Structures are given as C-alpha cells and as structure tokens.
Amino acid sequence: MTLPATPTPSFDVFLKYDALTRLLFDYADAHPTLVSVDSIGKSHEGRDIWVATVTNIATGVAADKPAFWADGNIHAAELTASTAVLYFLHQLCSGYGTATEEGRQITQLLDTRTIYLCPRLNPDGAELALADRPRHIRSSTRRYPFDEEPVEGLTMEDVDGDGRILSMRIPDPHGAYKKCEQDPRLMVAREPGEFGGEYYRLMPEGTLKNWDGLTVKVNKDVEGLDLNRNFPAFWRQEFEQVGAGPYPTSEPEVRAMVDFVVAHPNIGAGISYHTHSGVILRPMGTHSDDDMIPEDLWSYKRFSAMGEKLTGYPAISIWHDFKYHPKETIGGTQDWLYEHLGALFWVVEIWSPNQAADIKDYKWIDWFREHPVEDDLKLLKWSDEQCGGQAHVDWQPFQHPQLGAVEIGGWDKMNYWRNPPPHLREREAARFPKWMMQVALSLPKLELLRTEVRALGPDTWRVRLAVANSGWLPAYVSQRALQRKIVRGVMFEIVLPPNDPSITLVSGKERMEGPQLEGHAPKNSLIAFLPSREVTADRAVAEWVVRAPKGTRLALTARADRAGAVRTEVSLD
Structure with a gap:
C-alpha cells in the first residue's frame, strides 16, 4: 500500500476551519505511524477542537512517553499562531527519518517523546476573523457579559x-x-x-x-470574552479582569484544553503562540521573580535564554516587562500549566513590525x-x-x-x-521548531537499566527492576510540581499470573512508590564544583521476593508521570 505524500501547504495563507481540518487529517493519512488527530472538545458554535498527537508508535504509545504541548490561536485574529503550530507539525513529518542533522534530532524526538499540537484552540473566533467582511474580536464568539445588541x-x-x-x-x-x-x-x-x-x-x-x-x-x-483569562490560576471576576468569563473554565474551548492536559500527566512543558510583539514571555504574570521558587526560575531563565538564541526573540518576564499597565497584573492565563501543574510553560508573541x-x-x-x-x-x-x-x-x-x-x-x-504580511509568515513560524525540540528533548525520560532474577531457593526468587531518568530535567520537572503534590515518585508494579495459588509475593508490594528521579542537569559548574551527595539520584531500584515455579513469567512496569513508562518481562530461571 502506497501512503499519500506529506502535504505541502503554503504557510503564507491563513486557513479557514475546513481547510485546516483537511490538512491535519492529510498529515495523519500520510504518516499513520507518526500522526493521529482527535477532537478534544467542541467550541461554542460546535466546531471540533483538533489536537494532533505526534510520536513514533513503533517505539511506544503516546501516553508512555514524556510529552510537550503547543497550541495557537486562542485569540481570534492572532492567526499566525496557528501557522506556527502547523509549521512545526510539517517539520516533524517531513524531517522524520532523514539523514540531516535536523532529521536526526526529529527522529530522536519522536522515538522518545510525544508532541501534542493544537493549532487552533478558538476555531469560532478565527473563522470570524477570516470572513469576507471580518470582525477582529479577541476571543470566542459567545456574547458576554450580556446577550444584547448595542442600542447606540x-x-x-x-x-x-x-x-x-x-x-x-x-x-x-x-x-x-x-x-x-x-x-x-x-x-x-x-x-x-x-x-x-x-x-x-x-x-x-x-x-x-x-x-x-x-x-x-x-x-x-458584544463578544467580550478573553479565553486567555478563563483559566483556573488566579482567575478574577469581570470587575478586576475584563473578559474572564463567569467562572474558571466556563468556556468550552478552555475547558477542553484543561481537561486534556489534566488527563495527560506526561505533559511536562508547553508553549502557547500568540501575536504580536516578537517576544518570548515566561511566568509569572502575577508574581515577581523574587517571589518565584529559585530552582524553577533558574530553569526558566536557562530555557528562555536558549529560546532567545535560537529564535532571535528576546525572552522576558511577564511581571517585570510586559504589563499593559504598571498597576495591573495578568492572571488566569495559560501559565496555569506552571502555577497549578508545575509544567514549564511559555507564551510566544509572534511578530514585531x-x-x-x-x-x-x-x-x-x-x-x-x-x-x-x-x-x-x-x-x-x-x-x-x-x-x-x-x-x-x-x-x-x-x-x-x-x-x-x-x-x-x-x-x-x-x-x-x-499578523505579519504574507511573505513574512513562514519566516516567523520557522524560528521556533529548534527551540521546541530542544525543550522537549530535555524532558525527563524513564529508561530501563536492567532486570535481575536470583534464585533464593528451589521455588523462591529475588526480582529486581532498575530504571533511570535519561533526561536533563528531573522526573518531576519543577519544584512547583512537588509543592503542589502533582507528581509521585517512580511507581513500580509487578503483575503475577492470576488464579495460580503456587505463585505468591513473599516481600514487596504489587505496586509501590519509589523516589523522585533527578535528571542529568548539573547542580553547578565545574569551576564551582562541590562533590554531590547524590551521585546516582537519577536511578531507582525496586525489589520483590516471589515464590513461584521455575519458568514462571512476570510482567514488570515502572512509571513516572512526566517521564513516561517502561514495561518488561522476566522469566524465573
């Protein structure tokens, strides 16, 4: 069977909803082992909100790998945001398996990580912005706060x-x-x-x-919502924050994203694309750097500097450098991913005239x-x-x-x-894939170190499972995640054959929690080197003693929410 060729879209054109939908499914048809497309919910007007899941399913299912999220076009007329997400999808599909340096990076990425891409979080508003006689509203087409036409x-x-x-x-x-x-x-x-x-x-x-x-x-x-103010973190009522909606996640578009992210705890980092200003914005919107967890601030600054170098966009703090008014704070935004879930998150404002x-x-x-x-x-x-x-x-x-x-x-x-003029849209979108890939490849990644089976007697066995985090970031990603009690340590599980009284667990538990795993990010530079007390803090071992006949096969699993899962079998012999 010959698969369709990778689509070759024109990135200087903004796609209406039907064309964008067809393009996403064209990628899935051309690369069925890399791309699947699903609806995560319906918009106010009933349009599907599409998310493309991009990973090599031959190396594991999406949920078993650490994941990166990117979305665009939450604001109606910020159409270049969807272009940036679609461009990344195109680069991943066209580059996978190629021999170039970028191709090798993409192959490593999709073999070991999952990418979730939502090019248009607000399809209703975008469709209105693309109408023959356009309207440039900020967000959803639902009327708010009043369902009335103006009388003057x-x-x-x-x-x-x-x-x-x-x-x-x-x-x-x-x-x-x-x-x-x-x-x-x-x-x-x-x-x-x-x-x-x-x-x-x-x-x-x-x-x-x-x-x-x-x-x-x-x-x-009359469509007075701002979907980006409808998220749960630091949500405030209309008198304090215009367009925030009647309550957090009241709007179906925001609720769809929140429900999806919460249901996919493997998401450890993400980016939301907006326009315009030509800057990379990092949290927090509601607190100064002095009030942030220092270790998280250091990570943010490290990855933000990387983004500045790779994209040419300056990376700045929302609180310190991007307030609409010096006495206002911007709360209830998508930095909810960091504030509530402890995932690293940025907003990119594409394009600066x-x-x-x-x-x-x-x-x-x-x-x-x-x-x-x-x-x-x-x-x-x-x-x-x-x-x-x-x-x-x-x-x-x-x-x-x-x-x-x-x-x-x-x-x-x-x-x-x-939005940039047509001839500059692809240039702006092309700034970001390298940065996104580098962030995603820095996510924690759980890997199997070894399994051990040792006979303690004729029908008694010690079984050990050792795993390690091969990623740069720790398995919990941020101190905020630990503070919010979002992530557990490595969860080890042994599955015994059912309904066989000759097989029993002598010691250890069927499911038990191990430690949090650090990544290979150094705690300090070699110039200021101090010996670490936790040289192997990236590793964890689980041990069980099992009574079972020789030749019995046991399934072993280790999972860390943000670092993925490993599955293996051992034979007692």
Whole structure:
C-alpha cells in the first residue's frame, strides 16, 4: 500500500476551519505511524477542537512517553499562531527519518517523546476573523457579559467592503491628530498647547447606531470574552479582569484544553503562540521573580535564554516587562500549566513590525503609549518598500452612511500589525521548531537499566527492576510540581499470573512508590564544583521476593508521570 505524500501547504495563507481540518487529517493519512488527530472538545458554535498527537508508535504509545504541548490561536485574529503550530507539525513529518542533522534530532524526538499540537484552540473566533467582511474580536464568539445588541455607539466593522478594518478621519478643529510634516499620509499626535493648525478626529472604521450628530462612543465587542483569562490560576471576576468569563473554565474551548492536559500527566512543558510583539514571555504574570521558587526560575531563565538564541526573540518576564499597565497584573492565563501543574510553560508573541522596520531599543508595551515620530516614519518606509504600501493604506474619501464625508485609511492592524504580511509568515513560524525540540528533548525520560532474577531457593526468587531518568530535567520537572503534590515518585508494579495459588509475593508490594528521579542537569559548574551527595539520584531500584515455579513469567512496569513508562518481562530461571 502506497501512503499519500506529506502535504505541502503554503504557510503564507491563513486557513479557514475546513481547510485546516483537511490538512491535519492529510498529515495523519500520510504518516499513520507518526500522526493521529482527535477532537478534544467542541467550541461554542460546535466546531471540533483538533489536537494532533505526534510520536513514533513503533517505539511506544503516546501516553508512555514524556510529552510537550503547543497550541495557537486562542485569540481570534492572532492567526499566525496557528501557522506556527502547523509549521512545526510539517517539520516533524517531513524531517522524520532523514539523514540531516535536523532529521536526526526529529527522529530522536519522536522515538522518545510525544508532541501534542493544537493549532487552533478558538476555531469560532478565527473563522470570524477570516470572513469576507471580518470582525477582529479577541476571543470566542459567545456574547458576554450580556446577550444584547448595542442600542447606540460605533461598532467596528468593514464599512467600505474592502475586507479590511482601518481608521476614519474627519477634519475637526478640536481633533487630537494632525498630518505629519515629513509625510502628510501619517497622522501624528497634536502637541500640548498647540493651536491654529489643521486637525483631525480619528476613530475606528465602523457604523453608528442612534447617532446624535455630535458624540461618538466606540462600543465594546458584544463578544467580550478573553479565553486567555478563563483559566483556573488566579482567575478574577469581570470587575478586576475584563473578559474572564463567569467562572474558571466556563468556556468550552478552555475547558477542553484543561481537561486534556489534566488527563495527560506526561505533559511536562508547553508553549502557547500568540501575536504580536516578537517576544518570548515566561511566568509569572502575577508574581515577581523574587517571589518565584529559585530552582524553577533558574530553569526558566536557562530555557528562555536558549529560546532567545535560537529564535532571535528576546525572552522576558511577564511581571517585570510586559504589563499593559504598571498597576495591573495578568492572571488566569495559560501559565496555569506552571502555577497549578508545575509544567514549564511559555507564551510566544509572534511578530514585531517595529523590529521589521529597524526600530531599536523600544519597550514592547510602553511604545504604544508614546514613541517618537521617527519610529512612525520608519514604519511608513517599511510599508512602502517591503509591503507594497499596504501596511499603511493611503487615505481615501468615503461617503459614510451616518457621518457623511470621511476618509478611510491608516494602518492595517489585522494583516500587518497583529499578523505579519504574507511573505513574512513562514519566516516567523520557522524560528521556533529548534527551540521546541530542544525543550522537549530535555524532558525527563524513564529508561530501563536492567532486570535481575536470583534464585533464593528451589521455588523462591529475588526480582529486581532498575530504571533511570535519561533526561536533563528531573522526573518531576519543577519544584512547583512537588509543592503542589502533582507528581509521585517512580511507581513500580509487578503483575503475577492470576488464579495460580503456587505463585505468591513473599516481600514487596504489587505496586509501590519509589523516589523522585533527578535528571542529568548539573547542580553547578565545574569551576564551582562541590562533590554531590547524590551521585546516582537519577536511578531507582525496586525489589520483590516471589515464590513461584521455575519458568514462571512476570510482567514488570515502572512509571513516572512526566517521564513516561517502561514495561518488561522476566522469566524465573
């Protein structure tokens, strides 16, 4: 039987739901021993939320291997996030078994680990963002907090039917903006105390309801959820955290992910892809580095520095460097994986138009509040030279149904800010596979060291099973996991043939807990070397004494939640 060829998607195009579904199953059809696709739940509108499980089933089932999770597109219009996850899937499928250095790394990865990939956690919102007349809501399409249409105000939408939501400008002597002296296409802020010039009032492209001819209020989206604020850790009500939903995991998309991760304790690390800012964000969102467990902070900094080197994105702390307001904290997010479960977790904000325009040394959030006009001119030049003049759209007159004569134009935030332009999408997605693979290959991995059978008498035997953690990280992954009592030590199990009174367990238990296993990460550098008291802390041994006839076969198992499982048989002879 000839299998279908590996799909060759175009990563400069954002896929609608049906096309994305077909692509995932095409990978599964082309690589049935590597890829399976399953629904982990239904979205608000009833779409399946797909997860691809990627591992070589010839070397063991997915649940018996340590696992890495990656998701994307929890926010509706952040479509490049799904591209990054799909690109990783493509690299894994096309590289497995090849003789290149990357191919050998991929082969080792899928032979020893499991990768769970959810390219689109929010299929409803993404479908709305990809509609012919798009809406740029943040998350789910469920109406929240009220199931009502606005009775007044401006609703952001594509008014002129060009498939974009831009800005509208209207001449107004009290307006806050003016044309830039260096380039009149660009609107810049009016200076304090400035008067006597030509000024404009700017507002989002949209339509107005019950307009009084004077005042304009921009409506919030009736779909006011933020799925990334609906996770269990540090969840807070609407008055403290906008869009968090009525209670933690109230939304089916979030509940599907939480249920899946909890049901797969082999997941030891993960990444969630978002846009935009061009940064790698590490926990915590609610605590400073000083309040984190030091050993976990050291691990985070080590892997984050690795990510910075391999991707070119700076790695920063959410708490210290990425607050929307200095007095606000970001809780209830996907760093729930670390806070509650002790799995290492990052958020990657893909794409920075600032970096593309060669703007240096800017602060990711502060820049949007205030920056020099020279930055805007660099961005305008980038639009002209690299984007065919489409990132910033020239102002065009339009007869608005309520406002009358306006001009529509300005920055195309959806296609050039929130997401990179088509010709740069694959380049951005290609930054991450090496880092993800290195993190996944650092996960703990339980391996069989040896089995021993020794006769203590004619029908009495000592049986020993020795295992080791061959991974860089400890079997528990983080101190937070130990603190939260999420992970047990190695669980050893012996299975005796049933219904045979001649076979009994003399000592040892059918199931017993062994120690936590360290990884091969050194505790300090050789320059500061101090002899360790636990030279073999990566190993564990279980022992039983069994009374049974010679030739009896016994099944032995060792399992560590985050390090996988090993299974073997011994013969008493």
